[in-house]
Every structure is written in C-alpha cells, then in structure tokens.
Amino acid sequence: MSIIEFLQVPIFQRALFAAILAGGTMSLLGIVIVVFNMTTIRFALMHFGLLGGAIGLALGANPLTAAIAAIAIGSLLFGPLSDKLKLDTGLIGAFFMTGSIALAFLLFYKAGVPALDVFSLFTGSILTLSRNDLLFITVLGTVVVLTFVILYKEIQLIFYDSEQAEWLGVPAKRIRNGLLFLTGLSIGVAMKIVGALLIDALILLSAMAAMRLAKNFKQLILLTSLFGMVTTTGGLLLSMVLDLPTGATITLTGVLILLFSTFIQK
Amino acid sequence: MLKGNAIELTNIAVGYGDTPILRGVDFKVKVGEFVSILGENGAGKTTLFKSILQILPLMSGKIKIFDREVSNGRDNTWLRSQIGYVPQRHNQGNFPISVFDATLLGRWGSSFSYFKRPSAEDKEITMEILNTVDLSHMLQHDCRRLSGGQTQRLNIARALVRKPKILLLDEPTTHLDAEAQNKLDITIASIRKQYDLSILMISHNQSHALKLSNRVVHLSKGKIHPGLGVAL
Numbered sequence: 229m230s231i232i233e234f235l236q237v238p239i240f241q242r243a244l245f246a247a248i249l250a251g252g253t254m255s256l257l258g259i260v261i262v263v264f265n266m267t268t269i270r271f272a273l274m275h276f277g278l279l280g281g282a283i284g285l286a287l288g289a290n291p292l293t294a295a296i297a298a299i300a301i302g303s304l305l306f307g308p309l310s311d312k313l314k315l316d317t318g319l320i321g322a323f324f325m326t327g328s329i330a331l332a333f334l335l336f337y338k339a340g341v342p343a344l345d346v347f348s349l350f351t352g353s354i355l356t357l358s359r360n361d362l363l364f365i366t367v368l369g370t371v372v373v374l375t376f377v378i379l380y381k382e383i384q385l386i387f388y389d390s391e392q393a394e395w396l397g398v399p400a401k402r403i404r405n406g407l408l409f410l411t412g413l414s415i416g417v418a419m420k421i422v423g424a425l426l427i428d429a430l431i432l433l434s435a436m437a438a439m440r441l442a443k444n445f446k447q448l449i450l451l452t453s454l455f456g457m458v459t460t461t462g463g464l465l466l467s468m469v470l471d472l473p474t475g476a477t478i479t480l481t482g483v484l485i486l487l488f489s490t491f492i493q494k
Numbered sequence: 495m496l497k498g499n500a501i502e503l504t505n506i507a508v509g510y511g512d513t514p515i516l517r518g519v520d521f522k523v524k525v526g527e528f529v530s531i532l533g534e535n536g537a538g539k540t541t542l543f544k545s546i547l548q549i550l551p552l553m554s555g556k557i558k559i560f561d562r563e564v565s566n567g568r569d570n571t572w573l574r575s576q577i578g579y580v581p582q583r584h585n586q587g588n589f590p591i592s593v594f595d596a597t598l599l600g601r602w603g604s605s606f607s608y609f610k611r612p613s614a615e616d617k618e619i620t621m622e623i624l625n626t627v628d629l630s631h632m633l634q635h636d637c638r639r640l641s642g643g644q645t646q647r648l649n650i651a652r653a654l655v656r657k658p659k660i661l662l663l664d665e666p667t668t669h670l671d672a673e674a675q676n677k678l679d680i681t682i683a684s685i686r687k688q689y690d691l692s693i694l695m696i697s698h699n700q701s702h703a704l705k706l707s708n709r710v711v712h713l714s715k716g717k718i719h720p721g722l723g724v725a726l
Contacts, residue, residue, distance in 0.1 A: 263589050385599045387589045391581060397603045443636040444592040
C-alpha cells in the first residue's frame with residue numbers, strides 16, 4: 229500500500245493527526261525535563277502509572293484511567309515534595325520510583341492482580357487511539373502551547389535563573405509545579421500513544437537535540453516542536469511504508485535526529 | 495544626589511529556621527560609598543545580602559534603604575527598583591538564551607510583566623547597559639558559550655538593567671584569571687561613576703577589596719567589625 233492509500237483508512241488518519249499534534253506540542257515538555265535535570269521523573273511517573281494500573285485492576289476499574297490518574301497525582305506531588313524534603317527533583321524521582329514499584333508488587337501479590345495485565349498498559353500504540361484519546365491530546369497540546377506562549381518571558385527567566393526569577397517577583401515555584409503537572413499528564417498520554425517504554429522518543433529526544441542546536445529560547449521552542457513532529461510523523465509514515473512496528477520506528481527516528489544534532493553541532 | 499545612608503541595618507538577627515547566623519548586626523553604607531565585606535567561608539556574608547534583599551526574613555532588627563524601612567517585606571517592589579544583586583554564579587547553566595534576552599529579562603516586573611511586552615525603552619536601556627559592560631558586540635551570543643569574565647559582566651548587566659541605585663556584588667572576581675579580573679575591576683569602577691551607585695561587595699581577597707572600595711569591614715562570628723578605611 230502507498231502512503232496515499234494508507235491515509236484513506238480512518239485508523240491511519242487518526243494516527244497521523246495524533247502524531248503531528250503530540251509530536252509538535254508535547255515535545256516542548258522535554259525542555260522542562262532537560263532543564264530541570266529530571267530524567268528520573270519519567271521512570272518515576274511510569275512506575276506511578278504501574279501502581280495506578282494495579283490499583284485500578286484490583287478495584288475493578290479501567291486500569292489505564294487509573295494509571296493516568298496516578299501519574300497526574302504523582303506529578304502534582306513532585307514539585308512540592310522536592311521543596312519540602314529539600315531534595316533535588318532528580319533525587320525525588322528515585323524516591324517515587326522505588327516506593328511506587330514496591331507498593332505495586334505488594335498489590336500484585338495481596339490482591340492477586342495479574343502483573344502481566346498491568347504491564348500491558350506499557351505497550352500502547354498510536355494505531356489504537358479512540359476519538360476520546362484524540363480529544364484529550366488536542367486539549368493537552370493546546371494547553372501546553374498556550375502555556376509556553378502566554379508565559380514565554382516568565383518560563384525563560386525561570387529556566388535561565390530561577391533564583392533571579394523569584395527575586396524579581398515571578399512565582400517561580402508555582403510555574404515550575406504547573407509545568408511538572410503538564411509533563412506528568414503528557415507522559416500518561418505518551419504511554420498510550422507509543423507505549424511507556426518509548427516515551428523518550430516523543431517527549432525527551434527532540435528537546436535534547438534542540439538544546440544542542442538552539443542559541444536562544446525561540447529557536448529552542450521551534451526546533452523542539454519541529455523535531456518532535458518529524459520524529460512522530462516521520463516514524464509513523466516510515467513504519468507504514470516499510471511495514472515495521474510503529475513505536476520502535478518512531479523511537480528510532482528520534483534517536484537518528486539526536487545523533488544528527490550531535491554531528492552538526494559546532 | 496541623595497544624601498544620608500543607602501543601607502542601614504540596626505541590630506538585625508537573621509538565619510535559617512530558628513538558628514541565627516547573624517546576631518546584633520549594626521551596619522551602614524553611606525550614599526555613594528563602596529564598602530567591601532571580608533570574612534571566612536560560612537561567616538554569613540551571603541546571609542547578610544539575603545536579609546538586605548528580603549529573601550530571608552529578619553528575626554529581629556530593622557533594615558532601611560535610603561531611610562525607608564523595608565524590613566516589613568511590604569515594599570518589595572520598591573526595594574527591587576533600588577537594589578541590583580549580582581549573586582555568585584560562575585556558569586550560565588544549560589539553557590540556551592541570548593545575551594540580549596538574558597539582560598532584558600532582568601527588567602521583568604519593572605516595566606513589563608505577564609501580558610505586557612518589553613517596550614522600545616526597555617530595549618534601549620538593555621543596549622545601553624550592555625554597551626557599558628562591553629558586551630554590545632555579543633547581543634545574540636548564546637550565554638552558555640561565554641567566558642568567565644564575560645559571564646560576570648553579563649551578571650552585572652542583568653542587575654544594572656533595572657537602573658538601581660545600590661549594587662550588591664557577591665564575590666564577583668572569584669574564579670577569574672588576572673586579566674579578566676582587571677577588566678571586571680575597570681567595569682565596576684566605571685559603572686559606579688556612571689550610575690552614581692552605592693556598592694556593597696563581598697570579597698575573599700583583601701588587596702582586591704582595598705583596591706576598589708572606600709572602606710573594608712570584617713564579618714566574623716555573626717558580627718561586623720570595622721576594618722581598614724581607605725580614602726579614595
């Protein structure tokens with residue numbers, strides 16, 4: 229089948245729409261992760277999702293909804309807890325990760341939740357998105373872009389020098405916590421789109437590549453968004469044409485872009 | 495020109511939690527004066543700055559800036575318009591931002607904020623300050639690629655861009671080589687004159703402090719002790 233033929237199938241239309249939108253918008257949150265040095269937050273939130281999924285299954289609720297709810301709650305707790313415990317956001321991730329995975333395993337054992345059912349949450353695919361998923365991606369993507377546009381100066385100041393931002397009267401902690409919350413929600417969505425193990429491709433790799441090439445914040449935003457879109461859309465189209473697994477192809481496209489950025493960086 | 499005291503601390507105590515680091519500190523900087531504070535690591539020099547800036551609340555005592563009491567924390571907007579603060583910051587982190595933007599954003603809250611964009615005047619002032627610290631040829635340069643000396647001159651520009659009357663410098667020349675240090679000294683002396691600044695500088699180097707300032711004081715055991723006076 230050619231790309232044109234693929235695009236006449238509703239499943240692929242939905243997938244392409246999601247790829248463009250999620251790739252172009254959620255990738256921006258990768259900047260938050262890189263700047264605040266929070267690479268552990270992804271693992272922490274994924275494990276939080278695992279715990280949520282286990283609770284959902286134990287209570288007979290929809291495990292994916294429960295997982296995303298747990299991720300949302302986790303990302304709300306991240307900033308305030310790291311302030312309260314005076315731990316850096318990287319370390320607090322380790323604290324969350326180990327705690328939640330231990331609880332999840334206790335739950336598997338005590339409530340007889342089949343662990344494999346929960347782990348299956350981690351193998352999402354962009355080809356199985358429902359209308360509601362698309363709606364959720366659209367709303368979340370719009371919120372992310374609006375946040376970066378409206379708080380452009382403030383976010384820039386916080387990323388560059390949060391101490392100065394605070395002294396100038398910018399509510400640095402509240403904005404940071406808001407960004408962490410959006411990041412958590414996006415990780416939840418990415419779990420559904422590419423599968424949790426491939427989240428980096430959607431959220432992290434584009435920002436890492438753009439960080440190397442951009443000279444200012446505007447370039448950083450535009451490049452991240454562009455790389456994000458190329459990663460998801462390019463990966464999706466390649467996987468259709470070459471008949472390869474979608475998640476892995478998307479991730480590999482992201483890796484190639486990152487590799488490319490390290491070569492052309494002066 | 496203003497007269498009297500730029501900074502006046504009366505019997506202040508300040509610290510973290512319930513533990514005071516500074517106790518019973520009385521200290522003045524006259525308008526136009528350049529005072530350096532020397533002291534061991536951990537003597538509380540940066541804590542003193544944070545109390546003047548109202549970042550740390552006072553446990554007791556009073557702080558006046560140009561004879562206006564600011565220790566109640568209600569006048570922070572006014573305080574920010576009077577004081578420029580150059581913290582110890584020797585690298586620019588990992589975030590890409592241009593020299594011009596980094597400096598311009600120092601004016602946040604004075605003439606632009608959330609929904610108000612920087613005006614032509616904001617940009618003019620930014621240009622003027624970058625010119626003064628000799629960075630006007632690097633406006634679009636990525637801050638991550640600046641040298642140590644350029645980084646410190648940028649830090650000073652970011653504090654000066656609000657056109658304050660008082661400048662607090664926290665060990666500005668630490669980690670700089672002799673050449674960069676000399677260039678920074680010249681910059682500090684020239685901005686002091688150009689903008690009628692009263693300056694309070696933390697230093698770890700007595701001869702450097704004596705070279706630049708009118709007066710040097712020592713901070714030890716939570717108290718300020720008069721040091722050598724130098725007439726410039």
